[in-house]
Amino acid sequence: MPRNILFIMCDQLRYDYLGCTGHPHIRTPNIDALAARGVRFDRAYVQSPVCGPSRMSFYTGRYVRSHGAAWNGFPLRVGEWTLGDHLAECGMRNVLCGKTHMAADVDGMKRLGIDPDSERGRWIAEGGFEVWDRLDGLHPTGGKQPSHYQDYLRARGYDGPNPWHDWANSAEGAGGEVLSGWLMENADKPARVAEPDSETPYSTTRAMEFIAEAGAEPWCLHLSYIKPHWPYIVPPPYHDMYGPQDVQPVVRSDLERRDPHPIHGAYMANRFSRVFARDGVRERVIPAYVGLITQIDDQIGRLMRFLDERGLTEDTLIVFTSDHGDYLGDHWLGEKELFHDASVRVPLIVVDPSPEAEATRGTVSPALVEAIDLAPTFVEAAGGDARPHILEGHSLLPLIRGEVERLREVVISEYDYSSRRARRELGQPIPDCRMVMVHDGRWKYVHAQGFRPMLFDQETDPEELHDLGADPAFQAERDRLHAALVEWALEHHNRTTMSDSRIAxxxxxxxxxxxxxxxxxxxxxxxxxxxxxxxx
Incomplete structure (x- = not known):
């Protein structure tokens, strides 16, 4: 049984932007080596294609409709069991180094008389993590709260009121002027910060510092990188490691623009989508995105050598994944948020050091898995009770150890666009801005409240260019998957205080x-x- 868990997450890393997942140009030898040591799950889907709700599902092991944190900044309500709560019962520390996007339920704590500054209040406010170093990403001056990383940069001599923006997120012009990384025209330029001081090496170093100080007490360390999420800018030598010749052809069709689903059409109109339709943008942005991924890979190699040197490799369950993808211009879209594979499908590699996992090392599993499967996986690995009336996912260990071939027939993902511009453009009431994806590995069905559904057949249309949601010839498939959605919706999602055994x-x-x-x-x-x- 593993003594420790290393839970590595990237932000906005597409499933198909690794060497081991088939990208023809990107160099990710260290992540590929993890896949060779473990199991790569080829059909892994997140519970929401946006940071906050996706991460809250990872951390609670519950669907978005269950935990309620449906968009970025929506608090995770007081009382939700988190990974930290489950692992604490197993005698394991649950430690954060990096991003969570956790928003505290301050009103809920106040109503219950919980002091947010107390030990318990801080635990709740951080989603059940013991914070070693929290770095959610930073915004220009006046944006997000300061972090330890800002202090680190200042101590290293990077001056200015916001050294993250002026150094880690900016390039330098010929005349010494600061060129903001928020502007995509600067994506091909090197960031001003020295590479060892940029975000990814910083978080790796901090993670290694925790491991060195942790001693013999079992731990789950969530190393959560804020890259390759925008701003798309990277320090040398990664800024020009790739070029336009390494950019994959865009996946989109004129038909998608001529007759789009109303919600798809509204998202095409967003500025972050329109910019990727401009000539030359992808050729400038994607090399930086890929450079950020190779930088992450180099840091994974550094971290794996660190574990080897300390004799921890054989005692540590290692997970590598992402919270969602990035359209990068595919389907005439930027960012994420809808349900094409570029957005909702993620890389997932699990390295189980146990002897029981020997037979599956280096294999690729086609099983449908969900982000919520990691929490029960960690609990089982730690020797705990998975509490199936609370944790809605399924442990991956039976798949990894060759005991079963699949866990479920469909995967579910949810999205609430009430906070987005599309709601106003479509004239939708806030309660009706709900979308749910049901995917059986071939057919992908999207229920869009107030609108017709979407439907894609990945067997005949692997690039998801032909929406069959209004085609009468495919009514039977829509009915079948809608029935699966109804069955899922009717399952219990909130009976968390009474276990099945207690009821019995x-x-x-x-x-x-x-x-x-x-x-x-x-x-x-x-x-x-x-x-x-x-x-x-």
């Missing part, structure tokens, strides 16, 4: 409590007592 123990206990229901007279009672009746 208390079933029919009215008789023991002398609660007599359905009896006519004393003779009935006496007869039931003689027969050992339960009273039901």
């Amino acid at each position: 123990e208390t079933t029919g206990n009215e008789w023991a409590q002398k609660i007599y229901i359905g009896f006519w007279d004393d003779a009935d009672l006496e007869e039931a007592a003689l027969e050992g009746a339960s009273g039901n």
Whole structure:
């Protein structure tokens, strides 16, 4: 059984932008080596294609409709069990180094009389993580809160009120002027910060510092990189490691623009989508995106050597994944948020050092898996009770150890666009801005409240260019997948305070409590007592 868990997550890393997942140009030998040591899950899907709700599903092991944090900045309500709560019962520390996008339920804590500055309040506010170093990404001056990384940069001599923006997120012009990394025209230029001081090496160093200080106490370390998420700018030598010749052809068709689904059309109109339709943008941005990924890969190699040197490799379960993808101009879109594979499908590699996993090392699993499967995987690896009435995912260990071939028939992902411009453009009431994807590995069905559904057949249309949601010839597939959606929706999602075993123990206990229901007279009672009746 592994003693430790190293839970590595990238931000906005597409499933198909690694060497081991088939990208023809990118160099990721260290991540590829992880895949060779473990199992790569080729059909892994997140529970929402946007940072906050996706991560809250990773950290709770629950669907978005269950935990309620449906968009960035939506607090995770007080009382939700988190990975930290489950692992604490196993005697394992749950430690953060990097990004969570966690928003504290300050109003909920106030209502319950929990001091946010108390030890318990801080635990709740950080989503069950012991914070070693939190770095959610930073914004221009006046944006997000300061972080340890800002202090680190200042201590290293990077001056200015916001050294992250002026150095790590900016290039330098010929005249010494600062060129903002927020502007995509600067994506091909080197960031001003020295590479060892940029975000990815910084987070790796901090993670290694934790591991060095942790001692023998079991830990789960969530190393959560903020890259390759925009701003798309990277320090040398990664800024020109790739060029336009390494950019994959864009996946989009004129038909998508001529007759789009209303929600797809609204997202095409967003500025972050329109910019990727401009000539030359992808050729400038994607080499930087790929350079950021190779930088991450180099840091993974550095981290793996560190574990080897300390004799921790054989005691550590290692997971590598992402919180969602990045359209990069595919389907006439930028960012993420809808349900094409470029957005909702993620890389997932699990390296289980246990002898039981020997037979599957280096294999690729076609099983449909979800982000919520990691929490029960970690709990089982730590020797704990997975609490299936709370954790809605399934442990991956039976797949990794060759005990089963699949866990489910469909995967589910959800999205709430009420906070986005599309709601106003479409005239949708806030409660009706809900989308749910049901995918069985071939057919992908998207329920869009207030609009017709979307449907894609990945067998005949692997690039998802032909929306069959309005085609009468495919009504049977839509009906079948809608029925699967209804079945999922009718499952229990919020009975978290009563386990199945507890219900079984208390079933029919009215008789023991002398609660007599359905009896006519004393003779009935006496007869039931003689027969050992339960009273039901």
